[in-house]
Amino acid sequence: MEKRTLPERPGWRDKAEELGFTFADMGGEPYWDETSAYRFTLREIEEDIEAPATELHALCREAVDRAVRDEAWLARLDIPRQHWDLIAASWARGEPELYGRMDLAYDGNGPAKLLEYNADTPTSLYESASFQWLWFEQQQAAGVLDADADQFNSIHEAIVARWTQICADGEEVHFAADPDNLEDYATVETLAWAAREAGLGAHFTALSQIGLTEEGQFADDQSRIIGTLFKLYPWEDMLRDEFAAHLQSSGTRFIEPPWKAILSNKGILPLLWQMFPGHPNLLPAFFLADVQEALTGGNPAAAVAQAFETARETLAHGHVTKPIFSREGAGVVIREQGRDVARTGDDSYSHHPMIVQGLARLPDFGGFHPVLGAWIVGENCCGLGLREDRSPITHNLSRFKPHFIEG
Amino acid sequence: MTERLPRKRSRHVALVLAGTATLALAACEDDRMDAQSFPDLESCIAASKQETLWFTEEDCRQNFAAAQKEFQETAPRYESKELCEQEHGVGNCGGDPAQTQEAQNSGGGFSFMPLLVGYMMGSMLSRGGGISSQPMVRTADGRYSTPKGDQSFASNRGAGKVPAATFQRAPSTIGKPPMSAAQVSQRGGFGASATARSGGRSSFGG
Numbered sequence: 001m002e003k004r005t006l007p008e009r010p011g012w013r014d015k016a017e018e019l020g021f022t023f024a025d026m027g028g029e030p031y032w033d034e035t036s037a038y039r040f041t042l043r044e045i046e047e048d049i050e051a052p053a054t055e056l057h058a059l060c061r062e063a064v065d066r067a068v069r070d071e072a073w074l075a076r077l078d079i080p081r082q083h084w085d086l087i088a089a090s091w092a093r094g095e096p097e098l099y100g101r102m103d104l105a106y107d108g109n110g111p112a113k114l115l116e117y118n119a120d121t122p123t124s125l126y127e128s129a130s131f132q133w134l135w136f137e138q139q140q141a142a143g144v145l146d147a148d149a150d151q152f153n154s155i156h157e158a159i160v161a162r163w164t165q166i167c168a169d170g171e172e173v174h175f176a177a178d179p180d181n182l183e184d185y186a187t188v189e190t191l192a193w194a195a196r197e198a199g200l201g202a203h204f205t206a207l208s209q210i211g212l213t214e215e216g217q218f219a220d221d222q223s224r225i226i227g228t229l230f231k232l233y234p235w236e237d238m239l240r241d242e243f244a245a246h247l248q249s250s251g252t253r254f255i256e257p258p259w260k261a262i263l264s265n266k267g268i269l270p271l272l273w274q275m276f277p278g279h280p281n282l283l284p285a286f287f288l289a290d291v292q293e294a295l296t297g298g299n300p301a302a303a304v305a306q307a308f309e310t311a312r313e314t315l316a317h318g319h320v321t322k323p324i325f326s327r328e329g330a331g332v333v334i335r336e337q338g339r340d341v342a343r344t345g346d347d348s349y350s351h352h353p354m355i356v357q358g359l360a361r362l363p364d365f366g367g368f369h370p371v372l373g374a375w376i377v378g379e380n381c382c383g384l385g386l387r388e389d390r391s392p393i394t395h396n397l398s399r400f401k402p403h404f405i406e407g
Numbered sequence: 408m409t410e411r412l413p414r415k416r417s418r419h420v421a422l423v424l425a426g427t428a429t430l431a432l433a434a435c436e437d438d439r440m441d442a443q444s445f446p447d448l449e450s451c452i453a454a455s456k457q458e459t460l461w462f463t464e465e466d467c468r469q470n471f472a473a474a475q476k477e478f479q480e481t482a483p484r485y486e487s488k489e490l491c492e493q494e495h496g497v498g499n500c501g502g503d504p505a506q507t508q509e510a511q512n513s514g515g516g517f518s519f520m521p522l523l524v525g526y527m528m529g530s531m532l533s534r535g536g537g538i539s540s541q542p543m544v545r546t547a548d549g550r551y552s553t554p555k556g557d558q559s560f561a562s563n564r565g566a567g568k569v570p571a572a573t574f575q576r577a578p579s580t581i582g583k584p585p586m587s588a589a590q591v592s593q594r595g596g597f598g599a600s601a602t603a604r605s606g607g608r609s610s611f612g613g
Contacts, residue, residue, distance in 0.1 A: 020424030045415065123612035130420045156420040169480075170576045177611065178598070179427050184612045186424050193421035197536055199576040204427050207611075211594035233597065233611045243596030327613030396610060405415060 001044055001108030003365040005036045006145075009138050021131055023182045026397060032127065033399040034135055038370060038386055040108075041407045045152045045384070048112055052281045053102050053374035053381035056114055059279070061379070063271045064091060064262045076287065077267040078324060078353060083239045086248045087258045095257035096166040097378065098191075098230070099125075099159065101385075103394070104281075104372040107363035111280040112372065114272075115360065119376075120256050120264030121232050121327070126186040127400045128375060128385030129155035135402045150405040155375050155383035156194060162378045163198035166255075167228065172201040173255070174220055177232035179206050183396075184232050191230060207233055212243060218250050228253040235261035236325045266355050267324045277307060284311035288321055288354035295319070295356070311358060318359030323352040329395035334359060342392050362392055369394075370401065419537055439568040442529040444543065444551070445471075446563045451528070461530045462538060470540035474526035478542035479504075481554045481576060484518040495521040499545040521545060525563035527553070529574045539574040 009015075012034065016024040024032040040049075067073040068088040079087065101122035106112035136151040167173065173195055177188040192202035209221035218226040229252050231238065238244060239261065247258070262268060269285035276282060284307075286300075291308055294300035295315065300308040308315075318336040326332070330346040336359065362369035368388040375383040389398035441461060445451040451467035454460060462470075484503055485491040491500035503518040521544035528540045541553040543563050552559040558573045598611075 019422050020426065022424075042415075118613055121612040123610065126424060129417075130422050133417060133420045134422060136416065150414055151416045153416040155417065157417040176597070181610050181612075184610055185427070187612060189424050189426075190421065193536075196571065196575070197421070197531070201572075201575055208595055208598045210597050212592055212596060214592045231597075237611075238597065241597050241599060246596075328610065396613070 001041075001106070002039050003036050003368075003370075004039050006034065006139070008034050009135065009142070012135075015134075016131065019131070019134075021126065021186070023186070029397060029399075031397070031400060032131065034402055036366075036401070038365075038401055038403040039406050040152070040403060042150070042405050044108060045405055048106060049104065049372065049374055049384060050152065050381045052112055053104070053376060054379070056102060056117075056281055057100070057376050057379055057381070059272060059276055060117060060119070060263050060268065063268055063275055064259055066275065067262045067268075067271060068092075068259065073267075073271060076353070077262060077265045078236075079261055079265075080239050080244075083244070083247070083258070083261075087261055089248075090254075090258040095253070095259065096162075097257060097260060098162060098166065098255050099378075100256075100260075100263070100376045102374040102376065102381075104374055105360035105362055106372050112374075113283050113360040114269075114281055115283075115357075115371065116266055116322075117263055117268065118327075120260045121234050122373075122375075123183050123187045123232070124373065124385055124387070124400060125155070125375075126190045128373065128383060129153065129159070129190060132385060132400075132402045136404060139404075145404055146406055148406075151403065152405060153383040155377065156190075158377035158380070158382040159191060159194040160197045163195045163200055165378070167195075167198070167200050169199055170201065171228060172203065173228045173230055174226045175202060175204050175230045175232075176207040176210060177204075178208070179204070188230070188232050207231065210243070212246055212250075216246055216249050218243070218246070218252050226252055228255065230255045234325070234327070235264060265324050266322055266326065267353070269357055270355055274304075274307065277310070283358040283360055284314055285355055285357040286311075288356050291315075291356055314358045315356065318361065320357045320359055321354050322357070323349040323354055325349055325352050329393045332393050334392060344393050344395060346395075368399075371398075421531075421536060440529050440531060440571050440574075441566070442527055442569040442573065443566040444525055444527040444560065444563050446525040450564065451526075461532055462528060466528065466538050470528050470538060471526055474540045474542040475523065477540075477576065478523045478544075478554065482520045482523075482542065482544060483554060483556075484520050486518060488519045491519040491521060494547055495545045496547055496549060499524070524551065527560075527569075527573070529569065529571070531571075541574055541576075 068091045074084050100119035102117050103115040104112040105115055133153050139145045175188045175192045177184045179185055195202040205220035211219045213219050220226055270287050272282055273285045286304055290301035290304045294308055321333045323331040326349040329344050330348055331350040332344050334342040369392050370386050370388040371394045373385040374381050386401040386403055387394050387398040388401050448471040452464050455462055455464045455467050488500055499522055500519050501522050503520050523542050525543040526540055528538055530538055543551045546552050546559050550559040551563045
């Protein structure tokens, strides 16, 4: 793994504009940044990222299987009791997942570490699947990249194939998001084009325009019944909205399925560590409530005492606290050797239960810290997108960086 | 020099973000794609020899085979020849080849379907997609349509622009129609509560 300075494609900003990728610059700062790119070897991609991410997803499915049967875990994950059935039933029925993005810390040496799994509402899909792909093809055609270089990015084809697999021929799928948020909308449109390519009907409706019919079904902005709903909106919010009472009775099929409420919850990290302690791609993780005193010399909760002792030194060296519900780095605090070294200003999620996770320090490439986004489609890892930031906490203005495989 | 197999990236992607309008229920002008119709495979292959076109002989063969298969799966089926001809015109219907053997075996239930009178190929290449196809059947008023029946054309040979929805596959099974209109009693029940309670929130994703 290295970061290589490369010439930008002439006129790429015009091309981005023409394609509708209008947020390539945000807040006066570049968001898409191709002044340099990350290069990986095929071995690094296949052995250190692809295979571990696919395995981690399988472990996550085992963790879901555990949590849906265990009321204590559902309570810890702060899932409203009245929806436990919805979630357990969606898992028992085997409702298939569509996509997710694992955020990994990796520097080219040693195992990649799972920072968190955005298994419910991951964005930056267009940048990863499409614009990054175009960058690669054009740079290769221009001779900037070698003829035998490649990119880990079969995301689009994997999504088309997944839609074909999980929906009936010609199934009508509604896509709901906030149309005023360009990033969210771009991710939804990317999924919708793939759905159309898979032979499905894809229709957009603003999330806020979804209605409830007299018969208790959901309907779109034109009052047409929603049979299948892809929503770029977190399950933890769906379960707390006014329409939450109608989720089950509506008969709507949701994508991602309700059981993703367990995976997109950072409480999954302590559960994974409990089930698979010492796994090379996992960091030690606990609920803060169980170990808060122990972190300052006191005793941990009895149930995690042994696991905590094993991890005590690692956590003392450095750890991260974050709310179980959080997006884009909100509420994250990094502590090293007993003092805060970084935190995000946004504490809008910090009233939620917190977890503690061992610190995996992000590598430094020219003053920037990359986080790898390993895309999961269905149950397999099929592509990569990188974000980097000067801060060690990646947030919504962090730059997107293209990558390639060489060697 | 050895070529790396299999490659790790897609052969094509969808490149254009066209905006909410193209994903709304009614297809708009921007959503139109290049299409060409052929009465049979031979006429497609003949056309593919002209180098300026967007399809090859192999595309003709693949898409003709796909259209034939899709015709079997999605063409409308009728319980009588009269009913079929009412929808598709006199002389434009035949027996259902997929059911002939079964019908003979069971001694009952013979169905009729319109004849396959050509196919249409459409190109998503300009937005980074591939080539799609649909079988064509006759309509009662002497035109040509896909099995779904919502788009009809004057001829089964010729090129032009058609809405991308033309290439949506017709449903092969019919349950409760998810797109039927309904009375809506209440709106706005999603998106109001959010687990981030203070401050503005830029995105539902992350």
